[in-house]
Amino acid sequence: MTKDMKMQQVSENCFAVVCEKNRVCDANSGLINRGGGVVIDTQSDLAHARQMIEMFSKVWSAMPKRVINTHEDGDHVWGNQLFVGAEIIAHRSVPERMKLVANPEEIQHMLHSVASAPTLQALHPGIVAAGLQLAEDYNFDGIELVLPTTLFDIRYELNLDGTEVHLIYVGPCHSAGDTIIHVPKEGVVFAGDLIFRQCTPMGWVGSYEKWFHGLDLVISLNPKVIVNGHGPVSGIEGVTEMKAYLQYVREESKKCFDAGLTSLDAAKRIEFGPYGEWRAPARLYMNVERAYREFRSEPPDAPWDQAATFDAIYKVAKAKGIEVEY
Ligand SMILES: [Zn+2]
Numbered sequence: 435m436t437k438d439m440k441m442q443q444v445s446e447n448c449f450a451v452v453c454e455k456n457r458v459c460d461a462n463s464g465l466i467n468r469g470g471g472v473v474i475d476t477q478s479d480l481a482h483a484r485q486m487i488e489m490f491s492k493v494w495s496a497m498p499k500r501v502i503n504t505h506e507d508g509d510h511v512w513g514n515q516l517f518v519g520a521e522i523i524a525h526r527s528v529p530e531r532m533k534l535v536a537n538p539e540e541i542q543h544m545l546h547s548v549a550s551a552p553t554l555q556a557l558h559p560g561i562v563a564a565g566l567q568l569a570e571d572y573n574f575d576g577i578e579l580v581l582p583t584t585l586f587d588i589r590y591e592l593n594l595d596g597t598e599v600h601l602i603y604v605g606p607c608h609s610a611g612d613t614i615i616h617v618p619k620e621g622v623v624f625a626g627d628l629i630f631r632q633c634t635p636m637g638w639v640g641s642y643e644k645w646f647h648g649l650d651l652v653i654s655l656n657p658k659v660i661v662n663g664h665g666p667v668s669g670i671e672g673v674t675e676m677k678a679y680l681q682y683v684r685e686e687s688k689k690c691f692d693a694g695l696t697s698l699d700a701a702k703r704i705e706f707g708p709y710g711e712w713r714a715p716a717r718l719y720m721n722v723e724r725a726y727r728e729f730r731s732e733p734p735d736a737p738w739d740q741a742a743t744f745d746a747i748y749k750v751a752k753a754k755g756i757e758v759e760y
Contacts, residue, residue: 436571439482441489442667445620447597449493450661451486453477456633456713458564458760459572461509464624464661465490466617469594471498474615474624475663476513479538479572483513500592502601503582504626504663505611506531507638512538514580523590524582525603525611532579535609535638542574560744564760604628604648606640606734614652621658628652631665631672633713635679636720639735641728642684649677665713679709683718687725697723698746702753714759716751719743 438454447467453460463486464474471494477483487497503511503524511532514522548554548565555562584590590601597619605612608627615624628648630636637645652660652673660672683704690700701719709715720743727736744760751758 435485436482439485439489441492443493444659444661444667445617445622448617448620448622448624448659448661449490450667451489452666453482453664454666455571456665457567457571458636458714459509459568461507461627461664462661463490464615465494465498466594466597466599466615467494468597469592470496470500472500472502472592472594472599473498473517474502474661475504475510475626476501476517478509478512479574480513480516480576481573483516486513487516502613502615502624503528503611504613504615504624505605505609506535507609507627508536508538508541510626510663511579512574512577515578517580521584522580522582523584523586523601525605525613526585526587527605528611529581529585531610531639532581538574538577538579541568545569545572545574558741558745560746560748560758561741563748563758564744567760602651604651605644607645607648608635608637608640610639610735612640612648614648616655616657618655621656622661623652623655623657623659624661625652625663625672627663629660629662629665629668629672629676631662631668631676632711633665634709634715634717634721635676636717637724638738641734642680642725644734645680646677649673649680680721682707682709683721684725687722688729690722691726691729697726698749700726701746701750706754710756714747716747716754716756716758717760719746719750 449465451463459478592599600616686704701722
């Protein structure tokens with residue numbers, strides 16, 4: 435059991451489970467407790483998923499038969515198997531992407547091997563640092579990919595005993611499958627990884643333009659409460675701060691790009707500013723690299739070398755003289 439997970443009621447029928455450490459893999463889950471209940475995102479490993487279920491079970495009358503995955507990343511889908519027989523709903527791209535983005539067995543193997551591989555430390559210090567950090571909180575044993583079964587393209591609507599729930603596709607901005615869930619009657623948006631709150635966003639597939647569109651859409655829905663993919667629950671300031679961060683990084687990246695710096699050197703040079711207070715600020719590198727990919731007219735789904743990415747974040751943290759954290 436982790437002490438760093440808590441349940442929070444955010445409206446009459448909506449709840450959140452928030453992973454308060456707010457490092458990589460510490461994703462949040464949601465519950466709309468109407469019409470048999472809908473769970474939104476299922477945590478990174480089985481222990482966290484079981485704890486989330488135990489917390490939500492204090493308010494639901496039975497295990498929900500519906501799950502929504504806001505996108506394909508492991509930290510949002512690797513607890514799916516505990517919802518046996520559930521209808522799992524996601525954007526059409528998600529099942530194929532889930533098979534591509536990460537393999538829980540490989541990651542578990544990596545966690546076992548990092549501590550006892552001195553050559554790996556020299557080759558990939560970022561992989562070792564990330565592996566040691568993940569091993570503090572996570573165990574990826576026993577995870578089976580359970581893919582979404584109900585797929586949609588643009589919008590999908592549920593009616594839970596008179597409470598409408600709107601699933602709106604906003605990707606690709608942070609990943610291919612990005613979906614937000616709006617519960618208009620209760621003024622709640624579950625934003626998935628469109629919004630990282632008080633931690634530095636890590637985006638994989640998508641464009642800045644789409645990300646801004648998605649954030650503007652959340653603003654236009656005028657929610658009272660936003661359950662973010664990572665970090666604390668927020669009001670509208672969660673969206674505006676996220677947008678300001680992305681605008682800042684893209685503008686600073688452009689100056690560095692025009693000056694001929696590499697994305698790694700740019701990330702070392704760009705000031706964290708107020709965002710140095712956010713968790714894992716050296717993840718800035720990924721946002722700079724994404725901007726560079728756009729300046730070079732590369733496609734939004736250009737693949738990432740994950741080892742090189744974790745190493746680059748490590749180097750940025752070292753260059754800035756801060757703790758290496760993911
Ligand atoms: Zn996430």
